[in-house]
Amino acid sequence: MRTAAVVGTGLIGTSVALALTARGITVYLHDADSTAVRTAAALGAGLDEAPPAEVDLAVLAVPPGRIAAALKDCQDQGLAHSYTDVGSVKEQPLLDIEALRCDVSRYIGGHPLAGRERSGPFAARADLFDGRPWVLTPSKETDTETLNRALEMVALCRAVPVVMEPRAHDHAVALVSHAPHLVSALMAARFEDAADTATRLAGQGVRDVTRIAGSDPRLWIEILGANATAVADVLAGFADDLNETVTALRELAAEDDAKRRSGEEGIGGILRRGNVGHARIPGKHGAPAARYESVPVVVGDQPGELARLFGDVGIAGVNIEDMSIDHSPGRPAGLVELMVDPAAAEGLVVELRRKGWNVQR
Numbered sequence: 001m002r003t004a005a006v007v008g009t010g011l012i013g014t015s016v017a018l019a020l021t022a023r024g025i026t027v028y029l030h031d032a033d034s035t036a037v038r039t040a041a042a043l044g045a046g047l048d049e050a051p052p053a054e055v056d057l058a059v060l061a062v063p064p065g066r067i068a069a070a071l072k073d074c075q076d077q078g079l080a081h082s083y084t085d086v087g088s089v090k091e092q093p094l095l096d097i098e099a100l101r102c103d104v105s106r107y108i109g110g111h112p113l114a115g116r117e118r119s120g121p122f123a124a125r126a127d128l129f130d131g132r133p134w135v136l137t138p139s140k141e142t143d144t145e146t147l148n149r150a151l152e153m154v155a156l157c158r159a160v161p162v163v164m165e166p167r168a169h170d171h172a173v174a175l176v177s178h179a180p181h182l183v184s185a186l187m188a189a190r191f192e193d194a195a196d197t198a199t200r201l202a203g204q205g206v207r208d209v210t211r212i213a214g215s216d217p218r219l220w221i222e223i224l225g226a227n228a229t230a231v232a233d234v235l236a237g238f239a240d241d242l243n244e245t246v247t248a249l250r251e252l253a254a255e256d257d258a259k260r261r262s263g264e265e266g267i268g269g270i271l272r273r274g275n276v277g278h279a280r281i282p283g284k285h286g287a288p289a290a291r292y293e294s295v296p297v298v299v300g301d302q303p304g305e306l307a308r309l310f311g312d313v314g315i316a317g318v319n320i321e322d323m324s325i326d327h328s329p330g331r332p333a334g335l336v337e338l339m340v341d342p343a344a345a346e347g348l349v350v351e352l353r354r355k356g357w358n359v360q361r
């Protein structure tokens with residue numbers, strides 16, 4: 001593949017374009033919004049112009065409800081030999097595509113399982129897809145060349161291809177992406193009228209749980225609208241668990257010993273099931289769930305402190321597998337939690353303390 005077009009230069013389209021451009025592909029950019037396309041071009045994602053000839057692959061990175069119309073337009077104009085999309089749902093867009101009588105032999109559905117809670121080209125990153133699964137949903141009609149070009153694009157974005165049926169994909173993402181999105185929004189909605197005295201105590205846990213609630217509601221109404229039944233099924237089970245949890249909490253607060261014991265069993269059961277479910281989520285880059293050890297370090301809120309800490313961890317020869325920063329309210333310091341290989345943790349603590357760091361272990 002030498003040339004590509006990206007239609008829709010928001011978060012995902014610009015990220016794909018940045019990755020392809022970085023690997024030497026000539027990328028032509030298009031968006032209904034001329035500011036988005038100019039911004040993407042200025043970020044180095046590709047060319048703000050129409051291609052002089054048919055490109056090898058066009059990537060449709062528009063909201064799910066616009067995929068079919070965009071494919072129809074592009075095919076009518078002869079923009080590309082092959083087409084794929086990045087929509088978060090796969091069955092409804094395919095039905096729309098068939099209804100518009102697009103050439104389905106030159107189309108393959110796609111969905112990178114990577115994203116952010118921010119929209120638009122400024123939020124794009126060339127490494128967004130590194131090591132992430134990228135689902136492809138070839139139909140019986142999809143030709144081999146189109147499949148191969150999509151596979152090449154996934155490889156150039158350094159993602160891992162996973163072939164699935166559209167319906168199986170939609171059920172899977174209802175569980176791992178769409179229902180969690182609503183759970184995050186529901187929890188964040190609790191803070192709508194909360195007192196500042198409460199919200200200013202928020203730490204990393206609540207930030208983790210509510211991060212994706214910061215996403216663009218317009219896009220998510222489309223995503224959820226195209227996968228509503230599967231998401232409702234997941235949340236119905238969640239609602240049952242939630243009701244049982246509330247009952248168990250009321251029992252925990254009761255005077256009666258027998259009720260309190262029943263409450264403890266109920267809450268213990270939910271927390272243990274949570275442990276089991278959490279352990280089933282693969283770790284970074286889709287690898288089996290890894291057990292890292294936490295090394296919490298107090299870091300002063302001043303320029304260069306994080307760089308100095310990371311430098312010292314590097315000198316100690318330890319890889320930071322993951323990290324988070326928790327800002328202490330009203331204090332000029334933060335707690336940086338370094339997640340490292342358990343075998344390296346103790347040595348790192350000794351080395352960091354030797355260099356004067358305040359390690360909270």
Ligand SMILES: NC(=O)C1=CN([C@@H]2O[C@H](COP(=O)(O)OP(=O)(O)OC[C@H]3O[C@@H](n4cnc5c(N)ncnc54)[C@H](O)[C@@H]3O)[C@@H](O)[C@H]2O)C=CC1
Nearest residue numbers: 008010011012031032033062063064087088115116119120
């Ligand atoms: N946001 C995320 O984290 C992820 C989103 N996706 C999917 O990627 C697609 C794009 O989402 P984002 O990049 O987040 O949205 P975005 O809002 O950042 O970008 C969408 C862009 O498409 C443009 N657009 C809309 N209709 C158009 C049309 N007919 N022709 C040309 N341009 C058009 C908009 O002007 C906008 O610039 C969606 O289908 C979404 O389901 C997939 C994985 C992750």
Ligand SMILES: O=C(O)C(=O)Cc1ccc(O)cc1
Nearest residue numbers: 088112113114115116117212
């Ligand atoms: O920000 C995150 O962690 C996400 O989960 C983003 C995301 C949003 C939509 C998708 O279809 C895939 C991934």
